[in-house]
Amino acid sequence: xxxxxxxxxxxxxxxxxxxxxxxxxxxxxxxxxxxxxxxxxxxxxxxxxxxxxxxxxxxxxxxxxxxxxxxxxxxxxxxxxxxxxxxxxxxxxxxxxxxxxxxxxxxxxxxxxxxxxxxxxxxxxxxxxxxxxxxxxxxxxxxxxxxxxxxxxxxxxxxxxxxxxxxxxxxxxxxxxxxxxxxxxxxxxxxxxxxxxxxxxxxxxxxxxxxxxxxxxxxxxxxxxxxxxxxxxxxxxxxxxxxxxxxxxxxxxxxxxxxxxxxxxxxxxxxxxxxxxxxxxxxxxxxxxxxxxxxxxxxxxxxxxxx
Amino acid sequence: xxxxxxxxxxxxxxxxxxxxxxxxxxxxxxxxxxxxxxxxxxxxxxxxxxxxxxxxxxxxxxxxxxxxxxxxxxxxxxxxxxxxxxxxxxxxxxxxxxxxxxxxxxxxxxxxxxxxxxxxxxxxxxxxxxxxxxxxxxxxxxxxxxxxxxxxxxxxxxxxxxxxxxxxxxxxxxxxxxxxxxxxxxxxxxxxxxxxxxxxxxxxxxxxxxxxxxxxxxxxxxxxxxxxxxxxxxxxxxxxxxxxxxxxxxxxxxxxxxxxxxxxxxxxxxxxxxxxxxxxxxxxxxxxxxxxxxxxxxxxxxxxxxx
Numbered sequence: 307x308x309x310x311x312x313x314x315x316x317x318x319x320x321x322x323x324x325x326x327x328x329x330x331x332x333x334x335x336x337x338x339x340x341x342x343x344x345x346x347x348x349x350x351x352x353x354x355x356x357x358x359x360x361x362x363x364x365x366x367x368x369x370x371x372x373x374x375x376x377x378x379x380x381x382x383x384x385x386x387x388x389x390x391x392x393x394x395x396x397x398x399x400x401x402x403x404x405x406x407x408x409x410x411x412x413x414x415x416x417x418x419x420x421x422x423x424x425x426x427x428x429x430x431x432x433x434x435x436x437x438x439x440x441x442x443x444x445x446x447x448x449x450x451x452x453x454x455x456x457x458x459x460x461x462x463x464x465x466x467x468x469x470x471x472x473x474x475x476x477x478x479x480x481x482x483x484x485x486x487x488x489x490x491x492x493x494x495x496x497x498x499x500x501x502x503x504x505x506x507x508x509x510x511x512x513x514x515x516x517x518x519x520x521x522x523x524x525x526x527x528x529x530x531x532x533x534x535x536x537x538x539x540x541x542x543x544x545x546x547x548x549x550x551x552x553x554x555x556x557x558x559x560x561x562x563x564x565x566x567x568x569x570x571x572x573x574x575x576x577x578x579x580x581x582x583x584x585x586x587x588x589x590x591x592x593x594x595x596x597x598x599x600x601x602x603x604x605x606x607x608x609x610x611x612x613x
Numbered sequence: 614x615x616x617x618x619x620x621x622x623x624x625x626x627x628x629x630x631x632x633x634x635x636x637x638x639x640x641x642x643x644x645x646x647x648x649x650x651x652x653x654x655x656x657x658x659x660x661x662x663x664x665x666x667x668x669x670x671x672x673x674x675x676x677x678x679x680x681x682x683x684x685x686x687x688x689x690x691x692x693x694x695x696x697x698x699x700x701x702x703x704x705x706x707x708x709x710x711x712x713x714x715x716x717x718x719x720x721x722x723x724x725x726x727x728x729x730x731x732x733x734x735x736x737x738x739x740x741x742x743x744x745x746x747x748x749x750x751x752x753x754x755x756x757x758x759x760x761x762x763x764x765x766x767x768x769x770x771x772x773x774x775x776x777x778x779x780x781x782x783x784x785x786x787x788x789x790x791x792x793x794x795x796x797x798x799x800x801x802x803x804x805x806x807x808x809x810x811x812x813x814x815x816x817x818x819x820x821x822x823x824x825x826x827x828x829x830x831x832x833x834x835x836x837x838x839x840x841x842x843x844x845x846x847x848x849x850x851x852x853x854x855x856x857x858x859x860x861x862x863x864x865x866x867x868x869x870x871x872x873x874x875x876x877x878x879x880x881x882x883x884x885x886x887x888x889x890x891x892x893x894x895x896x897x898x899x900x901x902x903x904x905x906x907x908x909x910x911x912x913x914x915x916x917x918x919x920x
Binding site for chain 2: 400494495496497498515518519521527528529530531532535536537538566569570572573606607608609610611612613
């Protein structure tokens with residue numbers, strides 16, 4: 307929760323959704339979701355952040371107020387006549403499998419992200435998972451980026467590979483899960499896949515492995531980060547976006563982009579994601595503060611410090 | 614490879630097998646395997662180690678010589694008229710699934726582990742995966758153990774639970790994989806399962822997660838260890854035993870059992886396992902030396918050091 311005004315050093319572009327989510331224990335209807343929501347909320351603990359996205363006229367005022375409570379700048383939030391993007395899904399088999407029940411693009415179908423003039427010189431940019439064409443459109447509007455993180459999904463790899471490869475070439479870090487890494491490169495082995503991705507443009511490849519942690523590939527080096535062990539996960543939706551948002555927010559706040567600051571930012575992304583999945587939607591993040599983040603980061607360092 | 618004579622500070626009890634293994638790329642017939650083989654070989658880089666096991670009169674002299682090349686003490690190796698234990702299995706789907714093709718117990722069926730008098734005052738003991746009744750029989754022969762590590766498998770949890778629980782109560786560390794932890798406790802969540810296992814006797818629960826690393830639970834603390842990332846895994850058979858043997862050998866060489874020495878020993882177990890799976894059987898370990906182990910341990914520390 308970012309109560310003090312901070313300079314906007316990070317721009318986040320992505321989806322804003324109204325989600326209905328079923329887990330083995332609970333069903334929650336019409337809760338705030340979308341990659342931009344999770345990423346902005348996580349980033350807000352570290353840096354001023356501006357959200358670029360679209361909602362319909364049905365978007366509840368309470369959700370908008372929640373964004374504001376996080377201190378998220380909404381100059382780039384478009385409100386368009388019609389309904390907000392809606393997604394519903396169910397987590398099956400002890401949360402191991404997610405199945406989409408429905409996707410209604412609504413106003414998201416004709417989304418064209420416009421970067422407010424005040425954001426265009428921002429040094430940090432997170433291109434959340436939207437079509438590569440739109441990601442490229444955003445990149446073209448930015449004038450002085452220092453570090454761009456790109457997320458994507460199997461859909462775009464399958465139907466818009468050329469567009470995607472063009473955007474990948476222009477970013478500093480690409481984040482993928484294991485199956486996306488394989489799909490993009492045709493390599494089954496994760497190291498070979500990551501090495502191939504490193505030849506496609508980005509200097510850093512972040513591989514997310516969910517509860518098994520994450521790996522950063524850069525140059526000929528690898529950074530290994532286990533996930534923070536959790537007693538119970540309520541809702542894994544948005545974990546990757548929360549990770550990415552926490553990482554980018556922390557990196558923006560650290561200023562210099564170095565091996566050290568990237569590893570530190572990644573640790574914070576990891577910690578933010580661990581909080582996010584403890585409850586549905588942004589519920590846990592909305593009750594979070596910086597001291598709780600630092601406490602868990604410190605606890606994690608003790609757990610993960612090699613002897 | 615332990616060329617210099619070292620004091621025998623660790624006793625390893627387990628299976629000795631002749632394996633036939635098929636992977637998506639290769640088939641290797643009649644190669645040396647078994648939990649005791651892997652564990653002793655790994656331990657030999659750190660400590661004098663004595664093997665307690667049984668082979669048949671068909672056991673090739675070359676395998677025995679390989680044990681000796683590792684410096685493994687064979688006073689506890691019984692040779693019995695008949696055939697050696699044989700196992701064959703196939704790794705399917707990019708190595709993600711292992712299917713047993715055949716198991717011939719042979720001389721292993723009537724194995725009764727006898728601890729040579731010279732081993733009985735050994736401070737460190739690894740009870741590899743054999744029936745809990747036999748593990749108990751071994752424990753009863755040891756006179757001054759300081760630290761005992763116990764391994765088991767789903768079979769014993771299912772058919773000999775009471776015997777197993779009796780042995781578990783008497784050991785210092787239990788090693789399980791995720792499904793064994795669940796099967797033993799009825800808890801799906803790993804943290805809850807580990808907490809329950811900690812109430813059953815052992816002060817340390819080591820959860821092995823294969824390529825996803827391992828976790829050590831002790832008291833209210835957790836130690837997280839990612840796996841060393843490998844470009845290609847030739848044969849994962851025996852990885853857990855190699856881990857356990859490396860851990861126990863290192864712990865035996867460090868002398869004092871402390872939080873710090875256990876974490877350090879676990880790191881060495883992790884490193885030994887990463888070498889072991891690079892080739893079939895003991896092939897990679899047979900070409901390994903201590904400097905190569907230290908190099909990889911140092912590289913691993915750099916990869917896994919939280920920022």
